[in-house]
Every structure is written in structure tokens, then in C-alpha cells.
Amino acid sequence: MTAADSVPVVVGQARTGIRALAVRGRTYVPARGVFERLGARVSYTPPRLFVRRGDDAIAILHLDTPTAIVYGEPRVLDGPPFVRDRRVYVPLRLVSEILGARVSYASRPRLVRITPGAAPRRPRPARVLLPPADVPRVRPLAAAAPTLRPAPVRRPVPGPRPAPVAARAPRPVMPWWTF
Numbered sequence: 038m039t040a041a042d043s044v045p046v047v048v049g050q051a052r053t054g055i056r057a058l059a060v061r062g063r064t065y066v067p068a069r070g071v072f073e074r075l076g077a078r079v080s081y082t083p084p085r086l087f088v089r090r091g092d093d094a095i096a097i098l099h100l101d102t103p104t105a106i107v108y109g110e111p112r113v114l115d116g117p118p119f120v121r122d123r124r125v126y127v128p129l130r131l132v133s134e135i136l137g138a139r140v141s142y143a144s145r146p147r148l149v150r151i152t153p154g155a156a157p158r159r160p161r162p163a164r165v166l167l168p169p170a171d172v173p174r175v176r177p178l179a180a181a182a183p184t185l186r187p188a189p190v191r192r193p194v195p196g197p198r199p200a201p202v203a204a205r206a207p208r209p210v211m212p213w214w215t216f
Contacts, residue, residue, distance in 0.1 A: 045148045048074040057149045058126060063116045064149065065126035068098075075136050075153050086118060086125055088135070096135050098127060107135050 043056040055070040069079045088096040097106040103117045115128040137154040
């Protein structure tokens, strides 16, 4: 990466240390730096990148794959997200599409300006359920253990009683010296 390949990024009115990359005619930005400055949370579990706003999942991106799930719908991207210098880079157009930001380019001084905007309306109220990034996957206790029920109590069936056992006559007691 050369200095000619990277362009400074301004989010809102503040200059950031973020630099956009020009790769094969497309502009890429570091996902965490831009999304978090625009109010979204990013979690990265290789090979997936999750973008959330509040409790809603906004996008799920797979590295080196030019498709993503945005608001529950599959979408083709300009280019695949990739990792360079321990940062995940995503296409700049994706930021404007899913967060409603306005993107403009300036040639002098050379920079990319991202202005936050209202999030675009979803095509339908879809909600993608994702596991929280900081909670390990564990089955709930109720699902992990089988349901224990008490054994059924056997009660006698009403009816005639059995006949009593005949009484036996006591055995005669013999003295010990008769043996």
C-alpha cells in the first residue's frame, strides 16, 4: 500500500485517522472505524463481520465474498470485504447504502467525506437474530436437561379383598436335651 493508494476520511465534521484504500477502481474503508463513528456496533468473528444498530442486525458480511445480508435480504456488493494490516475493509458504497450516510469526494485536498444521515427505510420489517458477540453459545438449562417428572403413584384398585391366610398352629417347643 502506498500513500497514493490511501485517502484520508472525514466523518461528519471531524478529521479521523481513518484512511480509505483505492483497490481495482473501488474505494474501501476500515469497517470498525467508519461504522462505529456513524453509531453502529461492529463485531468480527472470522470469517464474518456483523454490523448492528441497537438490537437490530443491519448487515452480515463474509470475507472474500461479494455478497452480504443487509436487513435480512441478500445483496451483491461492489467488491468483497478483505483484511489488510489487521483491519477489515468494506466497500464505501455499502456504508452509504445501509446507514443512509452521504458520501462525497474532494480532489483538492484529496479526501473522502462521509456525512451521517437518517438510516434508509427497510423494504420490510425484517429482523435477523444473531447471537451476542460477547456471550458464548450455551444451551439454556431447560433445554439441556430432560424434563423430570415424579413417578406415578400406584393406588390399589377398589374391589374384593383377598382371602386371609389360614392361621397356623404353633410348633411345640422341645427341650434342648431331647436332641
